Amino acid sequence: MKQSSSKCKAQVLLSIVLAVSTTFTYAQSNQSKLTAISPDDVASYDFVRPEADYVKRVQMIPMRDGTKLYTVIVMKKNVTKGPILLSRTPYDAKSSTTRTRSQLITEILPAMDAEFVADNYIRVYQDIRGTHNSEGDFVMARPIVGPLNNTGVDEATDAYDTIDWLVKNVPESNGKVGTIGSSYLGFTTLNSLINPHPALKAAVPQSPMVDTWIGDDDFHNGAFRVPTMDFIVDQSTDKANAGAQVGFGVGDDYTRYLESGSAGDYARKWGIDLFPNMQKILQNPAYTEFWSLQAVDKWLAARPLTVPTMLVVGQWDQEDSYGAPAVYKAIKPKDKNNDMVTLVIGPWRHSGANHYGYGLGALTFTGDTALEFRVNYLKPFLDHYLKGASDPHTPHVLTYATGLNRWDISPKWPMGTMTPLYLGQHFSASFKADNSSGHNDYVSDPSKPVPFLPRPVNLGDETSWKSWLVHDQRFVSDRPDVLVYKTQALDKPIHIMGEPLVDLFAATSGTDSDWVVKLIDVFPNVSPEPAEQGSKPSMAGFELPIGIEIFRGRYVHGFNKPQSLTAGKIEEYKFGLPNVDHVFLPGHKIMIQVQSSLFPLYDRNPQTYVDNIFNAKAEDYKSATESVYYGGENASSVLLPLVP
Structure with missing residues (x-):
């Protein structure tokens, strides 16, 4: 009986299995039999198929405070x-x-990863804390643990903890790690150098945010960069997953910001002042310790140099031109054997080293300069330190000579000897001091600021934004509120390698003023070949900016102590232009432009001193007569780093 019963049960079980199997197969092959209200959602779908040539893993890596990062x-x-x-x-x-x-x-x-993963590099991307799929709180450019951060965690500790987990839990690795990234990722890459993990063998910070008050994203020499507000809204909303944007519609940003009043009025109108990061900016317009204690070059200058570092920046970086050269200046003295720090300046826009480098705006280079850099210099550098490859003898300084379109290898930076190009009478510019002295005047009207691009201005247009620093400056050269000084046509090439320095003697009839100085390469007004329809514009007469920078007058006696200017008093304004390697060719002219606004990239100076320009009222914005002096004791100039 027992055998018969067991056999019967086995037959029943087999029948059930066959029925279920048959039903499953039938459902798969006859999905038309599903009813109209059968659920249509599935839990997930992985597009990675068995034939894929890669392996992808997602991990939530724990940090020392328990926060897990995606x-x-x-x-x-x-x-x-x-x-x-x-x-x-x-x-x-x-x-x-x-x-x-x-x-x-x-x-x-x-695209920048291709050469590496093809050569068996293990590529890792991680959401920093508080963004996207990572846990924790997001703090914009989180300060390191210290006077401004008592939490015990920062981007340096998170980098350390991440590297520690990776070398212990990725069995395919050789235990060596390099950090790399551009812009904000350049900032986190620099942070990995602070108390670095022993497995960190090389770092490549590209276009890094370093000091966002002196010369990176938020301010330049005290003048506020208006697009910062859009970035704050986008990056600080719902862990950066919402893609939040200010809802002002479409139109000319020049008009929109002008009609809003001060940058602070604009922030309050659109609720941007409710964002904590915007409040920090509104409450700290001057270079107090709130900013100076966040400067990454100062962090690194105070620590040992133990990790080989390649600093990369674009010559026309429209967002973070200051950071890489500032860090190079801060840490190069620690490079006792002259083999730990490399500076690279390519002919690129922001983060351009990671994209295609055939040209920028109207400029065309000889080949893909970005790919050349990655293949010939970046990868050999990382191969040496991460894979044990032979020493590629990475250059101490690698720059691209625009004008000649060639790579230059140098033993130091800057290379040039500082030589003044003087402003002179009759709007001349010369390497010889003018025997006469005087000044040229213009009226700066805050109700009609000089645009930084031809109107209509669309700050959201990536094409114009990425290339604005090489835009032909003829669109403002004939404005009455722009002074234009230029040399005669050059009879020999002029090569500059370094940071041009502005030495401007100027006065205002107001009690505050901004000063914008542009160094420009003026092409001959002839064209060897006419531009074809739909192609890049002819370069005949082109006014190519080599460097553009702004200085807020109230900080002439110290960035941490703003002061009212005395109407009519001559002040000496000294500030740097972006670092460059450029050759002004024979037949070209060198031009200097001076103006008092660059709108709406930078907020308007009311030209009447107020404690906080973010709170300036409509009645504070007043026209002022601006005077630029030349010759004698007040010989304005731009010092150029000349090389033979």
């Missing part, structure tokens, strides 16, 4: 003893590793 690890299949290349980002690690939905690793990752 981390994506990508590598080719069958990698062994591969070095790890880490980027810590506020811009979404998930989307950074899903450029396209492909089965090829070189297509899912950013």
Whole structure:
């Protein structure tokens, strides 16, 4: 009986299994039998198929305070003893590793990763705390643990803890890690150098945010950069997942910001003042310790140099031109054997080293300069320190000579000897001091500020934003509120390598003023070949900016102590232009432009001293007569770093 019963039960069980199997197969092959209200959602779908050439893992890596950070690890299949290349980002690690939905690793990752992952590098992207899929609170450019941060955690500790986890939990790695990234990622890369993990063997900060008051994103020499407000809204809303934007519609940003009043009025009108980061800016317009204690170059200057570092920036970086050269200046003295720090300046816009480098705006270069840099210099540098490859003898300084279109290798930076190009009478410019002295005047009217691009201005237009620093300046050269000084046509090339310095003697009839100085290469007004319809514009007569910078007059006696200017009093304003390697060719002219606004990139100076320009009232904005002096004791000039 027992055997018969067991056999019967087995037959019943087999029948059930067959029925379920048959039903499942039938449902798969006959989905038309589903009813109209059968649920249509599925839990997930992985586009990565078995034939993919890569492996992708997602990990929530714990930090020392228990916060877990979303981390994506990508590598080719069958990698062994591969070095790890880490980027810590506020811009979404998930989307950074899903450029396209492909089965090829070189297509899912950013273009700059291709040479590395093809050579068995393990690529890692991580959301910094408080952004996208990571836990914790987001703090913009979080200060290191110290006077401004008592939490015990920062981007340096998070980098350390991440590297520690990776070398212990990624069995395919060789235990060596490099950090790399541009802009905000350049900032986090620099942070990895503060108390670095022993496994960190190399770092490549590109266009890093370093001092956002002196010369990076938020201010330049005290003048507020208006697009900062859009970035705050986008980056600080709902862990940067919402893509929040100010709802002002479309139109001319020049008019929109002008009609809003001060930058503070604009922030309050659109509720941007409710964002904590905006409040920090509104409450700290001067360079107090709130800003100076956040300056990354100062952090690094106070610490030992133990990790080989390659600093990279674009010559026409429209967002963070200051940071990389400032860090180079701060840490190069620690490079006792002259083999730990490299500075690279390429002919690029912001983050241009990671994209295509054939040209910028109307400029065309000889080949893909960005790819040349990555293949010939960046990868050999990382291969040496992360893979044990032979020493590539990375240049101490690598720059691209625009004008000649060639790479220059130098033993130091700057290379040039500072030589004044003097402003003179009859709006001349010369390397010889003018025997006569005098001044040229213009009226700066805050109700009609000089635009930084031709109107209509659209700050959201990435094409014009990325290339505005090389835009032809003829669109403002004939404005009555722009002074134009220029040399005669050059009879020999003039090569500059370094940071041009403005030495401007000027006075205002107001009690505050901004000063904008532009160094420009004026092309001959002839063209060897007419521009074809739809092609890039002819360069005949082109006024190419080599460097543009602004200085807020109230800080002439110290960035930390703003003061009212005395009407009519001559003051000496000294400030730097971006670092460059450029050759002014024979037949070209060198031009200097001076003006008092660059709108709406920078907020307007009311030209009447108020304690906080963010709170300036409509009645504070007044026209002023601006005087630029030349010759004698008040010989205005731009000092150029000349090389033979």
